[in-house]
Every structure is written in C-alpha cells, then in structure tokens.
Amino acid sequence: MSSESPTTPALGPELATAGRLTAADVLVIGLTAGDDGPRVVVGTRVLADDVAADLLARLRAVGAKGKAEELTRVPAPESLPVASVLAVGLGNEPVSAEQIRKSAGVAARSLTGSATAATTLSSLDLGAAAEGFYLGAYSFTAFKSAKSAPKADEQPLQHVDLLVADADADAAKAALARSAAIAEAVASAREFVNTPPSHLFPAEFAARAEALGTAAGLTVEVLDEAALEAGGYGGIIGVGKGSSRPPRLVRMSYSGGGAKKVALVGKGITFDTGGISIKPAAGMENMTSDMGGAAAVVAAVVLAAKLRLAVDVVATVPMAENMPSATAQRPGDVLTQYGGTTIEVINTDAEGRLILADAMVRACEDKPDYLIDTATLTGAQMVALGARTPGVMGTDAFRDRVARISQEIGENAWPMPMPAELRADLNSKVADMANVTNHRNGGMLAAALYLKEFVADGVEWAHVDVAGPAYNTGGPFGYIGKGGTGVPVRTIISVLEDIAANG
Known part of the structure; x- marks a missing residue:
C-alpha cells in the first residue's frame, strides 16, 4: 500500500x-x-x-x-x-x-x-x-x-x-452481525470513491483491493501493465496508455461451495478527464467517482466471503486512469479487445465500456452462471432516470430479478430495454464495432448493447449503470451523505444471497 x-x-x-x-x-x-x-x-x-x-x-x-x-x-x-x-x-x-x-x-x-x-x-x-x-x-x-x-x-x-426485547436478544446479535457487515461494506465502497485520485490511482487501488481480499481469505491476482499487454487486454491498455500511472486488472475469487458461480465486473476508472475527447472543466473534479462500480464490486466480493454465502464469486476489476497526453489513444484509433474484437474508438470519453469489455470476456472464460457488471457508465443514465435510480439492462429474466431485488432493498434500480435497432449504430467502417453511436439517442441503452457483444452465450447477465446513484453531488438525504454512496453494494449482495438460496 x-x-x-x-x-x-x-x-x-x-x-x-x-x-x-x-x-x-x-x-x-x-x-x-x-x-x-x-x-x-x-x-x-x-x-x-x-x-x-x-x-x-x-x-x-x-x-x-x-x-x-x-x-x-x-x-x-x-x-x-x-x-x-x-x-x-x-x-x-x-x-x-x-x-x-x-x-x-x-x-x-x-x-x-x-x-x-x-x-x-x-x-x-x-x-x-x-x-x-x-x-x-x-x-x-x-x-x-x-x-x-x-x-x-x-x-x-x-x-x-x-x-x-430481552427475549429476542440472542437472535438479534446474529442479525446485527449481518447488517453491520453490509453497512461496513457500503462504507468501504464509499471510502474508495471518496479517496482523491492523487492517492487512489490504479496501482494503489489494486493494492488496497488485494489487501482487503487477502484479509478476507480470497484468492487475489493482480495483472500489471506488462501482463495486460502480453495478455491482449487492448481495451484496458488503450484507455490507460495516456497516463503516467499504468493500468491494472484485479481478480478476486471466493469459493462458497454453492451450486452456482457468479462473475462480478466493475468499472475502475480512477479519474476520467475524457482523454483526448476531453470533458468540460466544470464539475470534472467529480470524476474521482468514476471507479464507483469497481469499488462496489470489490466491497461486495469481500462481503460475500464475510457472510460465507453458498455461492462461488469471481470479481474481475479493470482499473485505469483516462488522461490526455502524447501517448493517449486518439479518436479514430483502432484497438483489439481481449478476445479479438476490433474497435474503432470514436470518442475517448466512452472509455468505460472498453475496459469493461476486456474484463467481461475474461470473466466469461470462468464459465459463470451469472454475470453482473456495474459502472458509472453514461451521463444518459441520469438523463433517463435521474441521479438516484440505477438503470438495469441485460438478459430479460435476470435483469428483472436484479431490478426487483434492488427495489426491495431500497436501491431502486429500474429495468431498461436494449432496442435492437440501436445496435446497427455501433457498426464501424474500419473495425468490427465503434465504441459509440453517431447520435445521442438512447445512450445508456446503446452502451449496454455494446457490452452485450462481450457476454458469452448462455450466461445470465445484468448491467447496472450507476452514473448518478454512485456519487451524490447535492445535499445529504436519508442515510446518504455528500460524495460516494456505496450504491450498488446492497443490490449486489442481495442478489448473491438470492442466488445462493434459490439458484
């Protein structure tokens, strides 16, 4: 550390x-x-x-x-x-x-x-x-x-x-242990998100995740930039090569002995300038939150181990910093995602899907039954659903299951469609796909369609976009203060508990 x-x-x-x-x-x-x-x-x-x-x-x-x-x-x-x-x-x-x-x-x-x-x-x-x-x-x-x-x-x-009541005291202690562990995991995710990018860059984030995972008894593997380059992780390398602080990929594995295996993937952009397609200066400081998905996934897999859930969970967490420099990828560049799909990079500020795609292909190599990815992915999520409601896309049954559970526990994710007609707008003249469409319509949905290309056949998948809900830029409300919220840790752990209980 x-x-x-x-x-x-x-x-x-x-x-x-x-x-x-x-x-x-x-x-x-x-x-x-x-x-x-x-x-x-x-x-x-x-x-x-x-x-x-x-x-x-x-x-x-x-x-x-x-x-x-x-x-x-x-x-x-x-x-x-x-x-x-x-x-x-x-x-x-x-x-x-x-x-x-x-x-x-x-x-x-x-x-x-x-x-x-x-x-x-x-x-x-x-x-x-x-x-x-x-x-x-x-x-x-x-x-x-x-x-x-x-x-x-x-x-x-x-x-x-x-x-x-005195008669309930013994049972209450067990219930409190579970709730305290959940609250601590949410707060841990908040802590990651609130730590400024000067102090939480990819290598440091990976080190802290490894320390948490090791303490919880997880098997942890960290791939540095050399291993990522050698392994063909073109999305993570492409996004990270503009920064002097190179990218990482963290793999955290928990074996709960259950019948089902769940893959978790979280976007870990420790700071997002937008790269060459640079963001406006106003509000850019809030991009310290662009690793909120990764923070939630790290906290959730550690929590699964602490709660001893009867399910196998493998978290694959890509981490990079998106910066403009002489070495940064350019609009018009072509990169190759892990697994071989070529991508024309139209907008370097649509970087989250590039690192997620690498991680999702790698996660699917483990042959999971379910895949949950979460990311502060699109401003379009806030346009569609506001700052407090996550959007959930994916395979229909699992999408609806995740949204229902999220609503039951108070994080209130909402199921969203992936209109087939938007997929053609991701076609490229020079590569297999482009990383964005040529218009702004349905941006959250188009991003999910991009990610869908990297989900293996037969895997039940849910993509949770938390661009607004992961970070509160306004005043405090309920149990949410200003800054990192820890969303969607409670959704993820509740889905894992549901899978452990019901398959």
Missing part, C-alpha cells in the same frame, strides 16, 4: 444490541403520522406504555407531526436515563424497512457531537436501523488536517445501542 495513503478513520459508529435502555446522551424513537396526529411506535417490551404516552404528549406539544424524516427533540422524562429524546418521523403506516433506514440515517446525521445514543427503531427492524445509523453517521475526514478536523462537538455519533 502506498506510503501516501492516509490512515482510514472509523467508517461508522459502534453498534450493539441491548435488551434495555441504559445511560446515553439521547434516545431516538420513531413517530408515525396519522389523521388523528402522530403516534410513537416501538416494539413490544422495549419502552413502557406510560413512558411512550408521556413522550407523545411532549412531542405533540411542540408540534411534531411524524412526517417522514422530520426531527423533533425534547427533554427526556426523569424516568429515562438519557438527557433528551429525538423523535424521527417515519411517515404513514405501514412503515417500510427502507423508511426506517432513511429515518435512522437522518437521525444519526443530526446527532453530530453526541457520543452515545440508544434507539427503539431497532425494535421495528433491527437490520434497517443498524444500517441507517451506521451509514448516516459515516463521514470522510481522511484528508482533514488539524486545522480543519472536526472538533469534539463536531464529531460524528460514536456508539448506538439498538434496543430489542
């Missing part, structure tokens, strides 16, 4: 289950909205009825409504060993797990400066509450010097007791 790498801070607060409320700075409770006013909601045997009634009276007196993610803080009754009570709105009943996750995240973010909290949200859904608190309290401060580092009253929440 590079000596330039900063010390990684704690990714989120310490989480613990507790059967009863003990001393804490604040108690976080849930409040639902209704026609007859708000209602305090807690699981059975976690908060006494008279205490809940007292809290509700206090909250109604100051105008709390229970609207989703509304925050209301009041002094605690003397009977509670806390200084104050924070009510977070859950909206109308029934309350979904995702709403609990969002409300917990909003509550966690508001508790900056508080060392300890306890919550009854966990009595409604332990996993959602744990993930929401952990991810809502996440902050990236690795590059803050003493001059600007958070002061004591600016520190994120340090510890959360997740209250559950």
Whole structure:
C-alpha cells in the first residue's frame, strides 16, 4: 500500500444490541403520522406504555407531526436515563424497512457531537436501523488536517445501542452481525470513491483491493501493465496508455461451495478527464467517482466471503486512469479487445465500456452462471432516470430479478430495454464495432448493447449503470451523505444471497 495513503478513520459508529435502555446522551424513537396526529411506535417490551404516552404528549406539544424524516427533540422524562429524546418521523403506516433506514440515517446525521445514543427503531427492524445509523453517521475526514478536523462537538455519533426485547436478544446479535457487515461494506465502497485520485490511482487501488481480499481469505491476482499487454487486454491498455500511472486488472475469487458461480465486473476508472475527447472543466473534479462500480464490486466480493454465502464469486476489476497526453489513444484509433474484437474508438470519453469489455470476456472464460457488471457508465443514465435510480439492462429474466431485488432493498434500480435497432449504430467502417453511436439517442441503452457483444452465450447477465446513484453531488438525504454512496453494494449482495438460496 502506498506510503501516501492516509490512515482510514472509523467508517461508522459502534453498534450493539441491548435488551434495555441504559445511560446515553439521547434516545431516538420513531413517530408515525396519522389523521388523528402522530403516534410513537416501538416494539413490544422495549419502552413502557406510560413512558411512550408521556413522550407523545411532549412531542405533540411542540408540534411534531411524524412526517417522514422530520426531527423533533425534547427533554427526556426523569424516568429515562438519557438527557433528551429525538423523535424521527417515519411517515404513514405501514412503515417500510427502507423508511426506517432513511429515518435512522437522518437521525444519526443530526446527532453530530453526541457520543452515545440508544434507539427503539431497532425494535421495528433491527437490520434497517443498524444500517441507517451506521451509514448516516459515516463521514470522510481522511484528508482533514488539524486545522480543519472536526472538533469534539463536531464529531460524528460514536456508539448506538439498538434496543430489542430481552427475549429476542440472542437472535438479534446474529442479525446485527449481518447488517453491520453490509453497512461496513457500503462504507468501504464509499471510502474508495471518496479517496482523491492523487492517492487512489490504479496501482494503489489494486493494492488496497488485494489487501482487503487477502484479509478476507480470497484468492487475489493482480495483472500489471506488462501482463495486460502480453495478455491482449487492448481495451484496458488503450484507455490507460495516456497516463503516467499504468493500468491494472484485479481478480478476486471466493469459493462458497454453492451450486452456482457468479462473475462480478466493475468499472475502475480512477479519474476520467475524457482523454483526448476531453470533458468540460466544470464539475470534472467529480470524476474521482468514476471507479464507483469497481469499488462496489470489490466491497461486495469481500462481503460475500464475510457472510460465507453458498455461492462461488469471481470479481474481475479493470482499473485505469483516462488522461490526455502524447501517448493517449486518439479518436479514430483502432484497438483489439481481449478476445479479438476490433474497435474503432470514436470518442475517448466512452472509455468505460472498453475496459469493461476486456474484463467481461475474461470473466466469461470462468464459465459463470451469472454475470453482473456495474459502472458509472453514461451521463444518459441520469438523463433517463435521474441521479438516484440505477438503470438495469441485460438478459430479460435476470435483469428483472436484479431490478426487483434492488427495489426491495431500497436501491431502486429500474429495468431498461436494449432496442435492437440501436445496435446497427455501433457498426464501424474500419473495425468490427465503434465504441459509440453517431447520435445521442438512447445512450445508456446503446452502451449496454455494446457490452452485450462481450457476454458469452448462455450466461445470465445484468448491467447496472450507476452514473448518478454512485456519487451524490447535492445535499445529504436519508442515510446518504455528500460524495460516494456505496450504491450498488446492497443490490449486489442481495442478489448473491438470492442466488445462493434459490439458484
């Protein structure tokens, strides 16, 4: 690992289950909205009825409504060993797990400066509450010097007791372990995305991925530029040759002993200038996020090992930096993807599909049953679906399965078509294919059609475009702060769990 790498801070607060409320700075409770006013909601045997009634009276007196993610803080009754009570709105009943996750995240973010909290949200859904608190309290401060580092009253929440009924305590510990591992994996992906390209270039990214994988017991292989050149990985070499920091390909393998094998591929462009087809200067700093797909894939395969899923998973992760220079590929150049397909490079800013194609051909050599690739691939994803909704394309049944699972767990991917008529627009006069069409229509869909050419026959495939959802350039919301979001780690791991359970 590079000596330039900063010390990684704690990714989120310490989480613990507790059967009863003990001393804490604040108690976080849930409040639902209704026609007859708000209602305090807690699981059975976690908060006494008279205490809940007292809290509700206090909250109604100051105008709390229970609207989703509304925050209301009041002094605690003397009977509670806390200084104050924070009510977070859950909206109308029934309350979904995702709403609990969002409300917990909003509550966690508001508790900056508080060392300890306890919550009854966990009595409604332990996993959602744990993930929401952990991810809502996440902050990236690795590059803050003493001059600007958070002061004591600016520190994120340090510890959360997740209250559950005494009878549920043992089962809760196992459930918490799973949710804490998921939250940590999402935060790990965020950490990769938030690390600036001065410190996370291909070789460094590969080293950090290798360290994480090795610690989790994975088999890890790293191909450097010489091995990539010798192996015929023309897409990765072509994109990376404009940079003084050469590309890498990382292979991370987990054997869970299941009946199915899943290939994961993630786009790892550690910075994207657009190359010779250079991007506008405004907003280019956000291209530190162009390895969000790779970050999610690395985090997901490590998480699969930690959860001991009964499925075999192999992640193939191409990493490159797309820069303009005397050695950069030019518009009009022809390169040969791994496997032999020749490509006319019309636009060097359509580089993600070039490195993904190499990796997908290599991944299919392992004869997987399923292939999931994810990438911050096209601005067209945001034009079509906005900044928070991933687009999913691929073989119909698996595309729909991935989208359904993503919606169930709150990352809300949406299935999209691949219109056959767009494929002809990728034809080239001088090579097998061009890397872009000659128009802007359906750009996300055309990119998926490009990738489809590199999926082996018989492999169930889903392509998840997270150009907007992987990186939040606006204000915080729910359990998402500004910067890297960790999307689509939770979608990937949930699909892997579904495959392990159902084939």
